[in-house]
Amino acid sequence: MINIFNFLRVFATSQSLPVVTMLILFILIIFATSYFYYVYKREKDFEDSHEKLEEDYDSILLKAHKKAEEIVTQAADKAKALLMNTKDVKDFADKDIETAVQKEKDEILQSFSASINGIRNDALNYVKKMADDTQSLTQSELMSFRDGMQKNLVQVRLSETQKLTDEAKKTFEEIQDFKAKQLEKVKEQLSDIIVRVSESVIGQSITPADHEKLILEGLEQAKQEGFFDA
Amino acid sequence: MTETTYIFSPFDFGEVLHTKEEAVEFIAMVDKILDSFFNAKETPNEKMKKLLPYQIYDYLQQQAAKQRIALDDKEMFKNYLNQVKIFVQHIPVVTIEIPFLPTSNMLTNISNYLSIYLKRTILFDIVINKNLIAGAKLSYNGKYKDFSYRKKFDLELKKEAEAIIKTL
Numbered sequence: 001m002i003n004i005f006n007f008l009r010v011f012a013t014s015q016s017l018p019v020v021t022m023l024i025l026f027i028l029i030i031f032a033t034s035y036f037y038y039v040y041k042r043e044k045d046f047e048d049s050h051e052k053l054e055e056d057y058d059s060i061l062l063k064a065h066k067k068a069e070e071i072v073t074q075a076a077d078k079a080k081a082l083l084m085n086t087k088d089v090k091d092f093a094d095k096d097i098e099t100a101v102q103k104e105k106d107e108i109l110q111s112f113s114a115s116i117n118g119i120r121n122d123a124l125n126y127v128k129k130m131a132d133d134t135q136s137l138t139q140s141e142l143m144s145f146r147d148g149m150q151k152n153l154v155q156v157r158l159s160e161t162q163k164l165t166d167e168a169k170k171t172f173e174e175i176q177d178f179k180a181k182q183l184e185k186v187k188e189q190l191s192d193i194i195v196r197v198s199e200s201v202i203g204q205s206i207t208p209a210d211h212e213k214l215i216l217e218g219l220e221q222a223k224q225e226g227f228f229d230a
Numbered sequence: 231m232t233e234t235t236y237i238f239s240p241f242d243f244g245e246v247l248h249t250k251e252e253a254v255e256f257i258a259m260v261d262k263i264l265d266s267f268f269n270a271k272e273t274p275n276e277k278m279k280k281l282l283p284y285q286i287y288d289y290l291q292q293q294a295a296k297q298r299i300a301l302d303d304k305e306m307f308k309n310y311l312n313q314v315k316i317f318v319q320h321i322p323v324v325t326i327e328i329p330f331l332p333t334s335n336m337l338t339n340i341s342n343y344l345s346i347y348l349k350r351t352i353l354f355d356i357v358i359n360k361n362l363i364a365g366a367k368l369s370y371n372g373k374y375k376d377f378s379y380r381k382k383f384d385l386e387l388k389k390e391a392e393a394i395i396k397t398l
Contacts, residue, residue, distance in 0.1 A: 214364040218377030
């Protein structure tokens with residue numbers, strides 16, 4: 001490189017400079033033009049390829065969309081067909097079940113009717129047997145039953161008689177007690193009445209002179225009993 | 231100056247005082263007379279005449295005369311009244327429960343009867359109890375005795391009541 005500069009410097013300082021310079025400039029212009037053309041060409045190619053790519057992309061999208069539409073439509077058709085099939089199945093099943101239920105019902109009724117008849121027959125048989133058994137009780141058993149009842153009745157009567165006797169005794173005692181209390185009350189009332197009447201009558205009938213005499217009698221008695229003695 | 235001691239008969243004041251109530255009133259009046267002894271407005275005798283019932287005043291004058299008390303001699307009369315007061319305060323009291331309020335005459339008779347027996351004046355503390363019917367209950371010197379007809383009456387009544395009840 002130093003050598004090239006040194007060469008150029010030599011030419012520039014030499015007398016052949018204008019020719020060389022012109023040559024160099026020409027070469028540079030050629031080179032520059034070529035370069036610019038090359039860049040332009042590359043740019044143009046890139047744009048072309050980009051446009052093409054965009055066109056391809058849109059085309060792919062459109063295709064994909066169409067494909068998807070087709071798939072959805074097919075799926076919907078299949079689903080519709082399937083649903084139609086399902087309804088048929090359901091209708092068929094309903095009809096089947098109804099028939100089965102009716103059948104089951106008839107069977108149960110038949111079974112129930114048979115059972116009722118059986119029970120009724122058993123009951124009739126049992127009643128008949130009971131009637132036969134009752135008829136078969138002997139006279140002696142009935143007599144025994146009657147005797148037992150009579151004994152029980154006698155026992156009950158005795159018990160009741162005893163109870164009545166006890167009650168009567170208790171009642172008699174209560175009456176006696178009540179009588180005694182009432183007599184006591186009468187006695188008290190009588191005493192009160194007699195006292196009040198007597199007090200009233202005697203108090204009014206005793207004269208002041210009699211009172212004085214009775215007091216003096218009391219004093220005399222006190223004297224005789226030594227009441228006033230020291 | 232020594233004070234004279236007067237001698238009282240056991241029967242003194244028995245003529246005019248029969249009950250404890252009368253004796254208490256008499257002592258209260260004597261106290262009033264003694265309080266007014268040196269009052270210049272009226273003499274002790276005048277005050278005594280004014281306060282005491284006539285019968286008691288008259289009796290007290292007689293007693294004073296017997297004891298030769300000069301009513302004008304304030305000191306002597308005062309000494310005498312003090313001793314009268316002490317004498318009356320010491321008269322024995324017999325509590326008598328009777329069914330009626332006695333007349334004055336009846337009270338005098340009963341009082342005299344007992345005074346003669348006890349040989350001294352006595353005072354009655356009278357309690358009225360109508361339930362006694364007749365007779366009296368006596369209380370004296372801490373002793374008590376029922377001489378009323380109530381007790382006899384109750385005993386007789388009980389016998390009669392029991393006889394009646396037996397017939398029921």
